[in-house]
Amino acid sequence: xxxxxxxxxxxxxxxxxxxxxxxxxxxxxxxxxxxxxxxxxxxxxxxxxxxxxxxxxxxxxxxxxxxxxxxxxxxxxxxxxxxxxxxxxxxxxxxxxxxxxxxxxxxxxxxxxxxxxxxxxxxxxxxxxxxxxxxxxxxxxxxxxxxxxxxxxxxxxxxxxxxxxxxxxxxxxxxxxxxxxxxxxxxxxxxxxxxxxxxxxxxxxxxxxxxxxxxxxxxxxxxxxxxxxxxxxxxxxxxxxxxxxxxxxxxxxxxxxxxxxxxxxxxxxxxxxxxxxxxxxxxxxxxxxxxxxxxxxxxxxxxxxxxxxxxxxxxxxxxxxxxxxxxxxxxxxxxxxxxxxxxxxxxxxxxxxxxxxxxxxxxxxxxxx
Ligand code: CUA
Numbered sequence: 001x002x003x004x005x006x007x008x009x010x011x012x013x014x015x016x017x018x019x020x021x022x023x024x025x026x027x028x029x030x031x032x033x034x035x036x037x038x039x040x041x042x043x044x045x046x047x048x049x050x051x052x053x054x055x056x057x058x059x060x061x062x063x064x065x066x067x068x069x070x071x072x073x074x075x076x077x078x079x080x081x082x083x084x085x086x087x088x089x090x091x092x093x094x095x096x097x098x099x100x101x102x103x104x105x106x107x108x109x110x111x112x113x114x115x116x117x118x119x120x121x122x123x124x125x126x127x128x129x130x131x132x133x134x135x136x137x138x139x140x141x142x143x144x145x146x147x148x149x150x151x152x153x154x155x156x157x158x159x160x161x162x163x164x165x166x167x168x169x170x171x172x173x174x175x176x177x178x179x180x181x182x183x184x185x186x187x188x189x190x191x192x193x194x195x196x197x198x199x200x201x202x203x204x205x206x207x208x209x210x211x212x213x214x215x216x217x218x219x220x221x222x223x224x225x226x227x228x229x230x231x232x233x234x235x236x237x238x239x240x241x242x243x244x245x246x247x248x249x250x251x252x253x254x255x256x257x258x259x260x261x262x263x264x265x266x267x268x269x270x271x272x273x274x275x276x277x278x279x280x281x282x283x284x285x286x287x288x289x290x291x292x293x294x295x296x297x298x299x300x301x302x303x304x305x306x307x308x309x310x311x312x313x314x315x316x317x318x319x320x321x322x323x324x325x326x327x328x329x330x331x332x333x334x335x336x337x338x339x340x341x342x343x344x345x346x347x348x349x350x351x352x353x354x355x356x357x358x359x360x361x362x363x364x365x366x367x368x369x
Pocket of ligand 1: 189190226231233
């Protein structure tokens, strides 16, 4: 702002009458100069601080740059305003014995236009920039590894549907794009691996997604970033980024481990061992899918130990034929159940689950009647 800004005169009142600034030519210009100097110091400090852990995903660099740009734009606004406010309070405070009122001020059009226009341009530009970066990060990649993430008080489970593996540990191959599909079985959680930067809430009734490509081998932690109850702070699990070959070995060992439980406990590492008389492998798999696919979050089913009331009680189906149950899963809005809206349930289970997973669920639901 120029030293001859007429706004200065309006705000200050007639300088020659005020003993506090007598002999000082441009108090407002001086105030702004101090504010700008303080802003530069503020920017330098904010950029020197290492805000994030070492990055481990391809998009982390872009995200860190957005963050730096946000700091460069927002720190001066805060520092400039606070510096001018503090300077004014100290510099123009009432002198002892001076009981006069200050001059009345009836607005200043030029100042108002400036302080509306500059923030408007800044916020709009930042929004467009962030949108471009987000659009780039969220673009579909070839050869994506699909990982279904399920949050539940107070643990994460990870399912690799195409590889038919379930795990409590998130293992990812280096340099392969991953498409995370995030659900919750109960309350809102937030899936976050700080080294990957991206974070997404797990919201009841929704599947949220993030895409990223891990690009650094190592061990990290997935944490929950949404206060979800008494165990929120311990809702963390290990993440390993490993070479592709090691990932394949891990998948093979998980598969043989899960199959190795045999007919008695095909539920694998979900912790359920299959109740006696609960049926064969398909039923155990269905029971496990009922939880990992998110059904348990909304539906009551005694056999699975779930008590959700967002959707109908699945222990009491109105029709018990496979075609009806299948349609309820893949096209819920076509199946009206009294007292419930079919639009609440996600309609993408035909994409989320493989055909034999849907078969297993159908079989399980029919056997649970
Ligand atoms: Cu789950 Cu916090």
